[in-house]
Amino acid sequence: MIATLRAFLRLEAAGGIVLMVAAALALLWVNSPAAASYDALWQYPVTVGFGRLALELPLVGWINDALMVLFFLNVGLEIKREMIEGQLSTLRQSMLPAAAAVGGMVVPGIVYAAITWSDPVARHGWAIPAATDIAFAVGVLALLGPRVPPALKVFLLALAIMDDLGAIVLIALFYGHALSVSALAAAGACVAVLIGLNVLRVRSVAPYALIGLLLWFCVLHSGIHATVSGVLLALTVPLRGVPRERAPLLRIEHALHPWTAFAILPVFALANAGVSFAGLSPAALLEPVPLGIAAGLFFGKQAGVFLMVLAMVRLNLAPLPEGTRWPQVYGVALLCGIGFTMSLFIGMLAFEFAPAYADDLRLGVLSGSLLSALAGYAVLRLAPLRG
16 A cells, blocks of 8 residues: 555656646747647547537547546546545544645635625636645655655645545536436436446446446536546446456556546646736736635635644644644645646636636636745745654
8 A cells, every 4th residue: 555655646746747847838838929829729629429429529628528537537536445445544544634625625715705706707716726736736745855754745645635526526516507307317327337337246447438438428418517427437436346456446547547647637737727928917916816716725725724734633633644743734735725737627617608717717826826836845845854
């Protein structure tokens, strides 16, 4: 288990660095003489299928509605594994990161809503600063090396997993469209078949993949965002009942994780992080949406996470991670304000029918995430290791 965790953290750290490069390339591209080609490429229509089964989406739509399903499938597999045999498998292990995750979602939402309250359309994005980008956060930790205790890295990982679970719930509950009863019924039938495969101890990956593809198609047309299908599929993939190394959940997770870390998330960042600085002034950061997002990520996240950890420890409900000091906990709370991928994703759902907020969304997410990353790195770099 320890070896698996170390391998996971190494992969996340490397993936975080690739993600940073992809985001930087998006910004350079949009602010270069080739800026027109940025939107032209990602809005290029792509058709898959034929006849009544043909589906046409812009290239960015295939990334956000199809490739990101694989990312959420991977997240769902991680959540299930951690809850069955990992850092979230016992109440004592899960209480501290769960409480920190709740605080880190509620307080940023309140901060954002308070700043954007006068604009009902902008207010719909209240969940944007509630997310944490684990790849980016672990990438920053990797730059600090042994200055971060191993137990604190595990705490951040568990917190981020709980945060992802919360983000999935928010997407399912608050960012859907008009529901299609027939598509929902078909999706429910797919889930029932997947559960049946698990009960019948089917351990081949192929049936889960085929039914999962049909589930994605049904959810895509149901009014619930398609990424929820990845999580539903993950929850039905078996982990037990066979030798551990042959468990379908582990086989899919190990095969999928490098693709999500080094391809899917960087492509998502490249397609969605581009914001033009032409004509922007510092005053643009003070507009309600970018200010609400940046303040929610930077101030709301650190306050929510740190105060919940402080309360849990002071009330003797949970101990601090082993070998950890309060300045280090505060540094990790700051890193939780790196929303980036998940914040951009939730923001695009929130403002899907309000494209005028697209640049405000990107500006707020980038500024809040960058500020959180720099402050978190500085605190952890300067925090005493002992004594």
